[in-house]
Amino acid sequence: xxxxxxxxxxxxxxxxxxxxxxxxxxxxxxxxxxxxxxxxxxxxxxxxxxxxxxxxxxxxxxxxxxxxxxxxxxxxxxxxxxxxxxxxxxxxxxxxxxxxxxxxxxxxxxxxxxxxxxxxxxxxxxxxxxxxxxxxxxxxxxxxxxxxxxxxxxxxxxxx
Amino acid sequence: xxxxxxxxxxxxxxxxxxxxxxxxxxxxxxxxxxxxxxxxxxxxxxxxxxxxxxxxxxxxxxxxxxxxxxxxxxxxxxxxxxxxxxxxxxxxxxxxxxxxxxxxxxxxxxxxxxxxxxxxxxxxxxxxxxxxxxxxxxxxxxxxxxxxxxxxxxxxxxxxxxxxxxxxxxxxxxxxxxxxxxxxxxxxxxxxxxxxxxxxxxxxxxxxxxxxxxxxxxxxxxxxxxxxxxxxxxxxxxxxxxxxxxxxxxxxxxxxxxxxxxxxxxxxxxxxxxxxxxxxxxxxxxxxxxxxxxxxxxxxxxxxxxxxxxxxxxxxxxxxxxxxxxxxxxxxxxxxxxxxxxxxxxxxxxxxxxxxxxxxxxxxxxxxxxxxxxxxxxxxxxxxxxxxxxxxxxxxxxxxxxxxxxxxxxxxxxxxxxxxxxxxxxxxxxxxxxxxxxxxxxxxxxxxxxxxxxxxxxxxxxxxxxxxxxxxxxxxxxxxxxxxxxxxxxxxxxxxxxxxxxxxxxxxxxxxxxxxxxxxxxxxxxxxxxxxxxxxxxxxxxxxxxxxxxxxxxxxxxxxxxxxxxxxxxxxxxxxxxxxxxxxxxxxxxxxxxxxxxxxxxxxxxxxxxxxxxxxxxxxxxxxxxxxxxxxxxxxxxxxxxxxxxxxxxxxxxxxxxxxxxxxxxxxxxxxxxxxxxxxxxxxxxxxxxxxxxxxxxxxxxxxxxxxxxxxxxxxxxxxxxxxxxxxxxxxxxxxxxxxxxxxxxxxxxxxxxxxxxxxxxxxxxxxx
Numbered sequence: 001x002x003x004x005x006x007x008x009x010x011x012x013x014x015x016x017x018x019x020x021x022x023x024x025x026x027x028x029x030x031x032x033x034x035x036x037x038x039x040x041x042x043x044x045x046x047x048x049x050x051x052x053x054x055x056x057x058x059x060x061x062x063x064x065x066x067x068x069x070x071x072x073x074x075x076x077x078x079x080x081x082x083x084x085x086x087x088x089x090x091x092x093x094x095x096x097x098x099x100x101x102x103x104x105x106x107x108x109x110x111x112x113x114x115x116x117x118x119x120x121x122x123x124x125x126x127x128x129x130x131x132x133x134x135x136x137x138x139x140x141x142x143x144x145x146x147x148x149x150x151x152x153x154x155x156x157x158x159x160x
Numbered sequence: 161x162x163x164x165x166x167x168x169x170x171x172x173x174x175x176x177x178x179x180x181x182x183x184x185x186x187x188x189x190x191x192x193x194x195x196x197x198x199x200x201x202x203x204x205x206x207x208x209x210x211x212x213x214x215x216x217x218x219x220x221x222x223x224x225x226x227x228x229x230x231x232x233x234x235x236x237x238x239x240x241x242x243x244x245x246x247x248x249x250x251x252x253x254x255x256x257x258x259x260x261x262x263x264x265x266x267x268x269x270x271x272x273x274x275x276x277x278x279x280x281x282x283x284x285x286x287x288x289x290x291x292x293x294x295x296x297x298x299x300x301x302x303x304x305x306x307x308x309x310x311x312x313x314x315x316x317x318x319x320x321x322x323x324x325x326x327x328x329x330x331x332x333x334x335x336x337x338x339x340x341x342x343x344x345x346x347x348x349x350x351x352x353x354x355x356x357x358x359x360x361x362x363x364x365x366x367x368x369x370x371x372x373x374x375x376x377x378x379x380x381x382x383x384x385x386x387x388x389x390x391x392x393x394x395x396x397x398x399x400x401x402x403x404x405x406x407x408x409x410x411x412x413x414x415x416x417x418x419x420x421x422x423x424x425x426x427x428x429x430x431x432x433x434x435x436x437x438x439x440x441x442x443x444x445x446x447x448x449x450x451x452x453x454x455x456x457x458x459x460x461x462x463x464x465x466x467x468x469x470x471x472x473x474x475x476x477x478x479x480x481x482x483x484x485x486x487x488x489x490x491x492x493x494x495x496x497x498x499x500x501x502x503x504x505x506x507x508x509x510x511x512x513x514x515x516x517x518x519x520x521x522x523x524x525x526x527x528x529x530x531x532x533x534x535x536x537x538x539x540x541x542x543x544x545x546x547x548x549x550x551x552x553x554x555x556x557x558x559x560x561x562x563x564x565x566x567x568x569x570x571x572x573x574x575x576x577x578x579x580x581x582x583x584x585x586x587x588x589x590x591x592x593x594x595x596x597x598x599x600x601x602x603x604x605x606x607x608x609x610x611x612x613x614x615x616x617x618x619x620x621x622x623x624x625x626x627x628x629x630x631x632x633x634x635x636x637x638x639x640x641x642x643x644x645x646x647x648x649x650x651x652x653x654x655x656x657x658x659x660x661x662x663x664x665x666x667x668x669x670x671x672x673x674x675x676x677x678x679x680x681x682x683x684x685x686x687x688x689x690x691x692x693x694x695x696x697x698x699x700x701x702x703x704x705x706x707x708x709x710x711x712x713x714x715x716x717x718x719x720x721x722x723x724x725x726x727x728x729x730x731x732x733x734x735x736x737x738x739x740x741x742x743x744x745x746x747x748x749x750x751x752x753x754x755x756x757x758x759x760x761x762x763x764x765x766x767x768x769x770x771x772x773x774x775x776x777x778x779x780x781x782x783x784x785x786x787x788x789x790x791x792x793x794x795x796x797x798x799x800x801x802x803x804x805x806x807x808x809x810x811x812x813x814x815x816x817x818x819x820x821x822x823x824x825x826x827x828x829x830x831x832x833x834x835x836x837x838x839x840x841x842x843x844x845x846x847x848x849x850x851x852x853x854x855x856x857x858x859x860x861x862x863x864x865x866x867x868x869x870x871x872x873x874x875x876x877x878x879x880x881x882x883x884x885x886x887x888x889x890x891x892x893x894x895x896x897x898x899x900x901x902x903x904x905x906x907x908x909x910x911x912x913x914x915x916x917x918x919x920x921x922x923x924x925x926x927x928x929x
Binding site: 032147 | 186289425819845856
């Protein structure tokens with residue numbers, strides 16, 4: 001295992017960020033352990049749980065399946081960049097209103113994934129929401145209130 | 161006027177309790193700001209990693225850590241030598257008991273490794289990659305032993321022994337030879353044989369279930385920091401930091417008062433975070449290295465080394481008269497404990513027939529060790545397994561009697577005064593109300609299509625009370641900081657703040673909750689047994705009354721009248737009557753603003769051992785559709801009905817019902833630990849151990865029934881555990897109605913369903929061709 005670090009220049013939540021990382025380190029390792037952006041969670045490190053969902057150049061990815069060195073020259077958005085200053089994103093607000101979280105550890109991943117859905121499909125059906133979010137595991141809620149929150153947020157965003 | 165009437169904020173006219181509010185920790189959790197077990201970083205921190213056994217069963221001949229210690233960047237290595245050996249001593253952990261002799265061996269193997277994944281050594285290094293390299297440099301010499309994975313195999317006389325000296329408890333006379341059977345338990349009322357003799361119809365069936373994991377999304381994680389003088393801080397994700405403190409101090413020979421444990425935000429637990437794994441190891445590494453040590457488990461480690469719940473084998477026999485009166489029920493249960501004694505078989509025996517008012521009943525249970533990770537509590541530990549078997553037999557009995565399954569349940573339903581098999585009579589309970597609600601629900605009458613079926617089942621869980629403390633620190637603006645010691649796993653802070661706001665008569669946004677560390681308030685038992693909102697809720701109400709009494713005293717001084725002449729009403733101190741004098745009522749804010757002039761800061765305290773937990777019954781209705789070509793079972797519609805006593809925070813009560821139901825759906829249809837011949841777990845990841853995902857389930861409808869628990873101020877019963885009890889039987893019963901095949905084994909995964917369809921050799925098998 002090489003421990004020689006590579007220099008990476010990237011954009012995270014709109015800010016120019018530089019970091020050094022070992023070749024085997026994932027984007028998730030870099031975000032959490034290097035940059036202390038711990039909103040992205042590690043639930044599995046194998047791309048099965050979606051708790052580390054971020055977008056890479058606008059595309060939804062699991063940060064645990066992307067190497068840190070791969071984001072050189074690219075743009076990453078995390079949960080920390082989702083609210084606009086003092087204002088929560090409508091999805092964040094609807095998750096609160098619908099009690100769409102219990103322990104909350106999967107919540108950042110669900111929000112990032114749901115936002116990526118609404119970016120490409122502002123008027124999803126329940127089935128579309130369920131299949132889009134099938135890569136995000138939640139063990140607490142049974143998904144009911146999460147799906148309702150996403151549908152409600154989508155309706156609000158379309159209206160405004 | 162009695163004291164409690166003095167303090168009443170008014171009967172049913174509740175302002176906060178029972179309303180839907182945004183939870184106080186919500187914004188932190190939707191913005192990524194909330195700090196979970198693995199989210200803390202401190203300066204000079206090392207990373208700890210664990211070396212685990214590759215064998216299911218082996219004697220440890222030697223451990224050589226010298227090469228690992230010599231690696232640059234490695235700061236400490238620990239083995240069994242660094243953790244205390246302890247004698248047998250049972251201590252409570254949630255609803256289950258644990259033995260210190262076993263905990264210390266589970267945290268770090270001593271004489272033998274007893275399952276694949278058993279911890280053998282651990283290192284602390286300046287980076288994860290150096291730590292992993294160091295693990296590969298530790299030489300462990302094993303003498304591999306034969307292993308046993310299956311519970312019935314493990315009970316055979318020639319089975320490999322996990323604990324060479326273990327004599328079965330609960331047998332008279334005690335056996336002379338050791339075995340893998342740790343304990344036999346029995347509960348009985350009436351005369352079962354006479355009951356069966358009086359029966360017109362008897363159904364007897366055997367069932368098998370597989371171990372399933374709690375599968376909380378957040379892996380175990382902690383950060384330990386031991387100072388040179390022995391003072392230590394531990395940050396960890398746990399359901400009970402006071403429990404962690406006790407266990408760690410014991411295992412490391414530390415003075416309990418020198419260890420301060422802080423509970424991080426917890427990313428799910430469901431019972432699985434009521435015991436210690438990494439925490440004592442991180443403390444040992446920190447003590448040895450003199451630096452803070454952070455440890456997190458990988459998902460694979462969570463599956464291989466932490467407790468799932470038991471797999472089990474059971475036989476259930478129930479008899480009834482022609483008119484549907486149950487005359488006897490008999491159950492025999494064999495539960496896997498994992499590598500150390502302590503399955504929840506006793507709880508299973510107590511719950512199996514709890515939904516029924518029986519004259520004659522008996523349950524016998526065996527606690528059996530096998531070469532698997534030691535089981536941990538999982539949501540109503542023991543009950544879902546036993547009640548699954550019982551509720552399937554009840555359904556079959558109803559069919560044989562030609563009765564509606566809800567009617568059969570109503571005819572025999574447990575109610576106030578019902579004699580339980582385990583001793584006490586039930587107090588006020590709401591099973592009948594859930595059954596009536598199920599019968600009246602439109603779901604129960606909705607039409608079904610081809611290869612679709614509907615099933616129902618009921619479920620029971622005791623719920624518990626226990627030690628809880630609460631402190632209300634009033635600020636000079638009349639707001640309050642509420643400090644409690646039960647980690648918030650599913651929204652309990654919201655419920656506790658609602659109760660505090662209700663009692664004090666202040667707005668909810670004036671109550672700010674904090675989960676205090678083990679140094680900041682008195683001993684508080686863990687979050688489990690569905691006790692947090694009930695027991696800590698009681699403490700919160702008492703703390704509020706304590707500070708209200710103090711505020712009445714202050715106002716009495718200001719008005720210069722006796723304290724008895726000051727009453728508390730609608731969040732204000734008022735004169736008790738016109739005789740007491742004419743004074744303008746004073747609000748909490750008014751009184752708090754003058755606190756320093758009237759005697760100093762205002763603080764309310766409560767330290768209680770909550771008694772009188774109210775059991776909770778639930779009834780679920782499920783519709784399934786079976787794809788006879790693939791064996792896939794689809795959940796078409798689901799309704800979960802439960803008696804909550806009083807839903808303080810209804811959105812989160814619904815969430816408990818929905819979450820429990822979906823965990824039960826996973827247990828019924830897909831989840832299982834798969835072992836190879838080599839005794840190794842083959843599906844230690846979320847890809848192969850597949851919990852339900854969003855597209856697997858429909859909306860989960862809920863009906864909250866409220867039959868108040870008379871011992872709680874607001875009537876609260878625990879609600880979190882009961883909802884995982886009914887789903888497995890309800891789904892089994894629905895599949896039977898859909899395709900005419902009755903399964904007696906979990907999970908009912910597509911290959912098993914398809915094989916059963918093929919084996920049925922009837923029109924179904926022909927259609928599937």
